[in-house]
Amino acid sequence: MNKVAKTAEEAVADIRSGSTVMLGGFGLCGIPENLIAALVKLRVTGLHTISNNMGVDGFGMGLMLEAEMIASHVGSYVGENRRLEALVLKKELDLTLIPQGTLAERIRAGGAGIPAFYVPTGLGTVVAEGKETRKIDDRTYVLEHALHADVALIKAWKGDRLGNLVYRKTARNFNPAMATAAKLTIAEVEELVEPGELDPDHIITPGIYVNRVVVGAVYRKPIESKFIQSGGAA
Amino acid sequence: MTGKERIARRIAREFRDGFYVNLGIGLPTMIAGYVPAGIDVMFQSENGMLGVGGPPTDECADPDLINAGKQPVTELPGCSFFASEESFAMIRGGHMDMSILGAMQVDEHGNLANWTIPGKMVKGMGGAMDLVAGARRVIVAMEHQTKEGASRILKECSLPLTGRSVVHDIVTELCWIRVTADGLMLTEVAEGLDAAEVQARTEAKLLVSPDLRVMTVGVSA
Numbered sequence: 001m002n003k004v005a006k007t008a009e010e011a012v013a014d015i016r017s018g019s020t021v022m023l024g025g026f027g028l029c030g031i032p033e034n035l036i037a038a039l040v041k042l043r044v045t046g047l048h049t050i051s052n053n054m055g056v057d058g059f060g061m062g063l064m065l066e067a068e069m070i071a072s073h074v075g076s077y078v079g080e081n082r083r084l085e086a087l088v089l090k091k092e093l094d095l096t097l098i099p100q101g102t103l104a105e106r107i108r109a110g111g112a113g114i115p116a117f118y119v120p121t122g123l124g125t126v127v128a129e130g131k132e133t134r135k136i137d138d139r140t141y142v143l144e145h146a147l148h149a150d151v152a153l154i155k156a157w158k159g160d161r162l163g164n165l166v167y168r169k170t171a172r173n174f175n176p177a178m179a180t181a182a183k184l185t186i187a188e189v190e191e192l193v194e195p196g197e198l199d200p201d202h203i204i205t206p207g208i209y210v211n212r213v214v215v216g217a218v219y220r221k222p223i224e225s226k227f228i229q230s231g232g233a234a
Numbered sequence: 235m236t237g238k239e240r241i242a243r244r245i246a247r248e249f250r251d252g253f254y255v256n257l258g259i260g261l262p263t264m265i266a267g268y269v270p271a272g273i274d275v276m277f278q279s280e281n282g283m284l285g286v287g288g289p290p291t292d293e294c295a296d297p298d299l300i301n302a303g304k305q306p307v308t309e310l311p312g313c314s315f316f317a318s319e320e321s322f323a324m325i326r327g328g329h330m331d332m333s334i335l336g337a338m339q340v341d342e343h344g345n346l347a348n349w350t351i352p353g354k355m356v357k358g359m360g361g362a363m364d365l366v367a368g369a370r371r372v373i374v375a376m377e378h379q380t381k382e383g384a385s386r387i388l389k390e391c392s393l394p395l396t397g398r399s400v401v402h403d404i405v406t407e408l409c410w411i412r413v414t415a416d417g418l419m420l421t422e423v424a425e426g427l428d429a430a431e432v433q434a435r436t437e438a439k440l441l442v443s444p445d446l447r448v449m450t451v452g453v454s455a
Contacts, residue, residue, distance in 0.1 A: 026281040026318070027304040029297060052318070079357030080304075088356045095356065100280065101322025101364030108319040119326065120367040124398030127363060157298075169315055170282050171298040176317045204317070221297035224304035 002161045003207070004192065005214040008038035011186050015151055017044045018071075022107065022147075022178040023051040023061060024154040027080070027224040030171030031060050032155040032188045034216035039153070040064060046071045050107070050149060052100060052174055054078045056228060059220075065093075074147070076100035080228060099127060102144055104177055110146035111180025111209070119144055152182035155216075156205065159189035160196075163210030164203045172204065179209040186212040190219060235451070237407030240424070241375050243268045243451040245334060245405055248373070249275045256280060256325065256365055258335035259303040262375050265334060270452070276312075278330060280361040282321045285313025302361065325361065326368040333369030335362055337376045337404075339391040342438045344401040344413035346374060347393035359396060366397035378406035378435055385437035387411070387418070408432050410449055417441050422449040 005011035012035055015021070021039075025031030036055075040063050047070050054075060055061035064070055065083055072094035078084050087093040098106075099121045109117055118141035122128045132143040154175040156165035165187055167175060179185045187205075192215050235243075238261050246268035249255065256278045257263050266288065269275050277286040279301040286301055287308035295306035324330065339347040346366060349359040366372050379385055387404060404411040409432045410422035421443045423432055429442045 026302075027300065029281070029300050029304070075358065077358035077360040085356040089353070097350075097356075097358040099359055099363035100318070100361040101326055101368075104318040104322050105326075121326065121364045122397075123367070125363065125395045127359075167315075167317075169296065169298040169309075170279070170300055172315055172317050173282050174318045177319045223295055223297045223300065223306055225300075225306070226295075 003163045003211060003213045004161045005212045008034040008188060008214050008217065009041060011035065011212045011214040012038045012042055012153075015039065015042065015044055018046045019044070019150040020048040020050065020148070022149040022152040022182055023049060024152070024173065024175035024178050025051065025053070025060065026170065026173040027053055028056065028060050028222055028227065029224070030155050030167070030173050030175055031055070032153040033060065033220060034188050034214070034218070035153040035186060036060060036063060040067050040069070043067070043069075045069050048072045050074045050147060052076050052103060054081050054084050056080045056224060057083055059222060059227065072096070074098065074103070076103050080224065102127075104174060106144055106147040107174065107177040107181045110148045111177060114146060116143055116145045118142065147181060149178075149182040150184065152178040152185045154179050154185065154187050156187050156189045158191045158193050158198060159187055159210070159213045160193050160198060160207070161213065162195050163187065163207030163213055164195070164198055165189065165205035165210065166198055166202055167204055176205050179205045185210050186214065188214050188216045190216060237377055238264060240407045240451050241405050244410070244449055245373060245375055246270060247450070247452055248332070249273055253331040254278055254284070254329065255332045255334065256330050256369065258333075258362070260336050262334040262336060263301070263303060265375070278321070278324070279307070280321050280325060280365070282316050282318060283313060285310040287313070322361065322364050325364050328368055328370060330365070330369040332371045332373060333365040334373045334375050335365065337374045337386065339386055339388055339393050340374050340401055340404050341388045341391045342417050344399045345391045346396045346401050347391040348396050350394050352394065362396050366400035371402050372400050373403045373405060374401050375405050378408045385435060387436045387438045389438050408435065411440065414441070419443050420446060422447050424449050
């Protein structure tokens with residue numbers, strides 16, 4: 001079994017326009033920056049993206065936005081992307097904002113065969129509008145549905161050719177859940193190791209969830225708070 | 235001392251040893267700097283960390299180690315990392331002793347609005363809706379009035395809500411207000427102010443606690 005792709009370009013080559021794509025990361029931390037760059041080169045369009053944030057002007061998913069690849073987006077916070085804000089206010093991009101924990105759990109449920117579940121989050125707010133609610137014991141809950149994707153692009157620290165993955169510090173975030181919720185999961189890693197080198201007790205994403213592994217060619221890993229202060233990539 | 239510092243110092247005095255606390259972005263993050271001596275508080279960051287330490291030096295900043303405000307942080311001994319779904323399981327599941335958030339508006343029913351201004355601002359709620367739905371105690375930390383001098387503590391929030399009847403306490407540079415079944419109860423006022431002066435700067439009706447005290451920020455300690 002060998003899931004290793006030679007390059008990020010090769011790993012994303014069969015992603016089609018119009019696909020639903022999950023992208024891991026929190027802000028610019030733990031994002032699949034090499035896979036995003038390859039996807040931007042591929043010039044697919046009309047993507048439906050699911051990701052907690054949407055990068056910043058000049059990096060991460062901000063590059064996909066600038067390449068006009070995104071038709072709709074589901075996330076929880078997009079406050080660092082002025083271009084996106086402008087597109088949404090002009091109604092040129094369909095943006096759905098949902099609570100971060102609900103986003104995470106909807107993705108987890110998608111990978112775990114749970115079609116829907118109840119949460120207390122968002123009751124009495126716009127998030128609950130049009131959704132079924134149910135009183136259980138003495139509290140009312142909102143029904144939320146699982147999220148699935150055609151493709152998940154995720155970032156791990158180390159991986160092996162079987163697709164086993166470990167993450168580093170807060171760069172884990174949405175990556176493990178997204179790995180489980182897509183038909184095709186592509187993981188980029190900083191370091192490829194031999195099977196057996198990762199301590200089985202420490203593996204966070206077992207290889208069963210991962211279809212392709214690629215070593216990222218270059219890591220810029222900007223720190224978002226500093227990247228924005230310094231005026232971004234320009 | 236700035237108003238924000240007064241707020242941060244006063245809220246830090248509410249911490250008890252062993253608390254697990256989530257601090258929101260902005261003013262609430264300042265509170266971490268004022269934890270009283272002898273008290274261990276574990277700060278949680280919803281992007282997947284317990285045991286968040288202070289900011290690193292520039293050379294030591296690690297892009298894989300950030301807080302929910304996307305600022306670099308450090309690891310305290312005993313810290314742990316976890317994925318987003320687990321982070322929110324601990325938030326939603328009622329395991330956080332306290333969640334401290336900023337606000338744009340709060341009202342007499344304990345409703346909170348802090349995530350959007352329709353037609354003007356597209357940012358998102360992030361984890362705020364999950365935090366207010368799940369934490370055992372929700373404290374709003376904010377400046378009492380807007381820059382234009384308007385009250386942020388209203389009879390009814392006019393902005394889209396983050397949560398309905400979720401706020402337990404409101405702390406500003408002027409006062410501490412407890413949300414009760416009867417309405418907003420003024421329990422502490424800043425030194426040199428009285429209840430009438432706070433009410434004059436507040437749209438919502440304030441009940442005055444029979445035990446009204448001066449708000450101690452503990453600077454001399």
